[in-house]
Amino acid sequence: MTSPAAPDAAPDAAISVRGLRKVYRGGKEALRGIDLDVPRGAIFGLLGPNGAGKSTFINILAGLTIKTAGQVRIWGFDQDRNPRQSRAAIGVVPQELNIDPFFTPRAALEVQAGLYGVPRARRRTDEILAKVGLADKAEAYARTLSGGMRRRLLVAKALVHDPAVLVLDEPTAGVDIELRRMLWDYVRELNARGVTIILTTHYLEEAEEMCDRIAVIGDGRLIACDDKAALLSRLDERVLAVRIEPEEARAQAARLDLPGGARAHLRADGWLEIAYRRGATDPGALIARIERAQGRIVDLSTREPDLEDVFMSLLREAGAARDRAG
Numbered sequence: 221m222t223s224p225a226a227p228d229a230a231p232d233a234a235i236s237v238r239g240l241r242k243v244y245r246g247g248k249e250a251l252r253g254i255d256l257d258v259p260r261g262a263i264f265g266l267l268g269p270n271g272a273g274k275s276t277f278i279n280i281l282a283g284l285t286i287k288t289a290g291q292v293r294i295w296g297f298d299q300d301r302n303p304r305q306s307r308a309a310i311g312v313v314p315q316e317l318n319i320d321p322f323f324t325p326r327a328a329l330e331v332q333a334g335l336y337g338v339p340r341a342r343r344r345t346d347e348i349l350a351k352v353g354l355a356d357k358a359e360a361y362a363r364t365l366s367g368g369m370r371r372r373l374l375v376a377k378a379l380v381h382d383p384a385v386l387v388l389d390e391p392t393a394g395v396d397i398e399l400r401r402m403l404w405d406y407v408r409e410l411n412a413r414g415v416t417i418i419l420t421t422h423y424l425e426e427a428e429e430m431c432d433r434i435a436v437i438g439d440g441r442l443i444a445c446d447d448k449a450a451l452l453s454r455l456d457e458r459v460l461a462v463r464i465e466p467e468e469a470r471a472q473a474a475r476l477d478l479p480g481g482a483r484a485h486l487r488a489d490g491w492l493e494i495a496y497r498r499g500a501t502d503p504g505a506l507i508a509r510i511e512r513a514q515g516r517i518v519d520l521s522t523r524e525p526d527l528e529d530v531f532m533s534l535l536r537e538a539g540a541a542r543d544r545a546g
């Protein structure tokens with residue numbers, strides 16, 4: 221693949237968004253003023269609960285949804301002032317598997333390349349098909365492709381014009397582990413060649429593994445945007461897991477009032493998991509409290525907070541701030 225078509229001076233921000241708002245017909249405000257920069261060369265994760273506004277954000281970048289207000293620059297090109305260049309700089313893999321059933325993968329890529337004005341001599345149809353593992357399906361009708369193969373075809377279609385920025389909206393929803401691995405390997409390879417990647421995913425461990433920078437959107441607002449490591453270290457939280465005997469005591473223990481605002485919940489595997497703030501309490505106090513009230517601790521482990529803990533904590537904080545604001 222050639223390097224992505226970049227202006228003479230590649231911008232620091234692959235995507236730069238200011239004051240982005242979207243109000244849908246009917247009045248739903250899906251984005252309430254987002255300011256966001258995606259650094260060039262990043263693998264950038266966009267996270268948020270259902271209905272947070274992620275797809276709206278991505279569809280606006282892709283030019284599929286018209287924004288209500290704000291400025292969007294893609295690879296330095298203003299979406300309103302330079303629509304052609306900004307569109308050429310981005311490739312989007314949509315969430316839905318919307319593929320024309322009567323096209324073969326080869327024809328689908330050729331049509332897509334035509335739409336983007338890629339001259340025949342510069343088309344890389346076979347190379348792209350091979351990369352996404354569809355070389356032997358090049359002439360099959362799309363309606364005969366499995367869900368995973370359709371997903372790969374969508375990735376291939378997003379790449380025909382060599383975009384500098386590739387956006388993947390939930391690319392691994394419902395795909396098997398093997399395809400997921402293959403897709404991520406390919407994404408990493410593209411990134412290593414200079415393509416900036418933006419992805420949304422509901423699998424937080426996936427974002428934790430793949431992304432170097434992460435934004436969290438909640439209810440149309442940006443509630444965090446930071447390097448992954450900074451985001452993870454922001455939470456002064458530890459998780460202690462204990463196994464209590466007898467079994468009957470476990471559910472009771474989950475309801476105990478614990479020191480320092482620690483929160484407990486009983487996992488499906490019978491372990492009691494307790495999230496506590498290091499500054500507010502120490503594990504010794506927690507253990508003593510549980511043993512005093514309930515049974516015997518027969519096993520224990522601790523772990524660092526993961527992205528899921530951070531994510532839940534950010535959403536809780538944002539919810540509490542909204543409640544306070546009324």
Ligand SMILES: Nc1ncnc2c1ncn2[C@@H]1O[C@H](COP(=O)(O)OP(=O)(O)OP(=O)(O)O)[C@@H](O)[C@H]1O
Pocket residue numbers: 244245246248249250268269270271272273274275276277
């Ligand atoms: N075409 C539309 N018309 C009206 N409301 C819409 C439309 N599309 C989305 N919405 C609403 O806007 C809000 C944001 O939706 P969006 O699809 O952007 O969220 P999301 O973060 O992508 O969610 P998910 O994780 O479920 O895909 C939701 O309340 C949704 O119901």
